[in-house]
Amino acid sequence: MYFVKKSIVIVIGSILISLGINLFLVPYKVLDGGIIGIGLILNYLWGLKAGLTIIVLSIPIFIIAWVSYRDYFYNSLHGMIISSLFIDFLKTNDSLFLINPVYSSILGGVLVGSGIGLMLRFRTSTGGTDLIAQFLCDKTGINVGILIFFIDSFVILLGGILLSTDTLFLSVITIMFVALTTSLFTRNVVQA
Known part of the structure; x- marks a missing residue:
């Protein structure tokens, strides 16, 4: 039963993220952080498929995970x-919700934070830097949402330099809400 529940959570979390x-x-060319953010940077700059890029960039992290x-x-x-x-499958050329960019970044x-947090509650993740943050959380006891926030900050700073100051500003708002929402989902999870 747990396996079925976990599988449903992975699908729902993936849909929320996508x-x-x-x-x-x-x-609005806004970034999330981590590997997803890097995938989005490469998508915005060169039109690469974000989902496929995320898979390729995650290979070294999963090799480390396999070993250690x-x-x-x-x-x-x-989950990854x-x-x-889902990120590539649900990609659309037109936005159904063209709203103020700040509100769009918040939503x-x-x-994204709900999808990540839901998955982390069931000890799964999207891999990438979320996986690194989970390793660090287990070793240090620091909330995984806070660790993700620091990793994401580096990625969006890079994206802001490569893309625009608007991207940087809106992405800061986004990762704050990703971190807050992820923290809310994971705050009562007992670490094994």
Whole structure:
């Protein structure tokens, strides 16, 4: 029963992440952090498929997980693959919700953070830097949402330099809401 519940959570979390990215972040070239953010930077600059790029960039992290954190490898591989496929599958050329870019960044951050947080509650993730943050959380006891926030900050600073100051500003708003929402979902999770 737990396996079925976890599988449903991975699908729902992946859909939330994909909707947040495709409906609210992409129309304004806003970034999430981590590997997803790097995938979005490459999408905005060169038109590469964000989901496929996320899979390719996650390979070194999953090799490390296979060697050192096999439990995380098994618990995150399917989350990374499914969320990446949903990001590319649900991509749209037109935004259904053209709203103020600040509100769009907030809504995108809440959806992405909800998807990540929901998955982390079931000891799975999208891999990438979320997986690194989970490793660090287990070792240090620092809330995973806060660790993700610091990693994401680096990625959006890079994106702001490569893309625009608007991207940087809106992305800061997004990762604040991703971190806040993720923290809310994971605050009562007992670390094993």
